[in-house]
Amino acid sequence: MTIDQIIALSASVGAFLAAIATFLTVRQMVQQRVASYRPELVISRTHFEGSQDPVIPSHWVPKLSTQAAGEGFPFFSMPLVNVGLGTAKNLLIRWSFPIEEMVAQVNQLAQRTLTPVYFDLENGVLTIKSDTLGNGASIWRNQQEESLDYLLPVSIQKDSSVIRLPLVFVQLCSALLYLAAKDKDRADFPVTPILSAQIDFLDIGGKRHSTNYDISLQIVMFGGDGKFFHGYLESNKRS
Structure with a gap:
């Protein structure tokens, strides 16, 4: 291989490496830009x-x-x-x-404090039954x-x-x-x-x-x- 060929080959390798470096830099800039606009x-x-x-x-x-x-x-x-x-x-x-655990905890506490109230969870609906606190239902599955x-x-x-x-x-x-x-x-x-x-x-x-x-x-x-x-x-x- 002559000196001219060696110089040409070296230039080609250098250009190739420079192209790779440029590509990696551009890709990193794109990634950073995308990341910066993430909510x-x-x-x-x-x-x-x-x-x-x-x-x-x-x-x-x-x-x-x-x-x-x-x-x-x-x-x-x-x-x-x-x-x-x-x-x-x-x-x-x-x-x-x-x-479910919370409903059980509340009902146990109601029994211990002799409070006339009972919570029930069935088919995604929470109901409260109490003569003193009132009655009602809250539809958990829709919340x-x-x-x-x-x-x-x-x-x-x-x-x-x-x-x-x-x-x-x-x-x-x-x-x-x-x-x-x-x-x-x-x-x-x-x-x-x-x-x-x-x-x-x-x-x-x-x-x-x-x-x-x-x-x-x-x-x-x-x-x-x-x-x-x-x-x-x-x-x-x-x-």
Whole structure:
């Protein structure tokens, strides 16, 4: 091989390596750009007050709300914010929590405190039976999913969207706190179960994403024999 051939071969190899480096750089830039426009969803911490409705404190009102204490407020909501740079669309929220265990826990506590109330879960419907607290039904199977058409980045959409918590979860947590306040022999205040939220959505490129959150109820104070309390709900994103 002559010197000219060696030089030509070296130039070809150098050009080939430069082309590979350019390709890798461009691909990395594209990946970074796509990642930078991915939506990032956050469920904001929400402080609230729970008051009797009519006896159990299942009337939850966010502390920043202008809602009056006597006004109807059938569904409690938490802010959902998109802190990413891209729009999320076709959002589907799925709720879950150990409802059977919670119903059993509430009924056991009602027996221990001699409170005439009984909760029953059958075919996805939660019913309450009580001569003193009232009767009613809450259809759990129709509260397990919620949807949003889209959620813009917070830099564009200044007002956050909200997601409604399942009414069944609010009712059972309220009943648990009310009955626990009546339990004079309690060693500690009961811990309410985790409410899990799975949020599926599409980004602007049509790619599907899924995130999971654990929402916990923290009690700050209660009074009136469990007929009112202050607390907050906070969420933790699961990997």
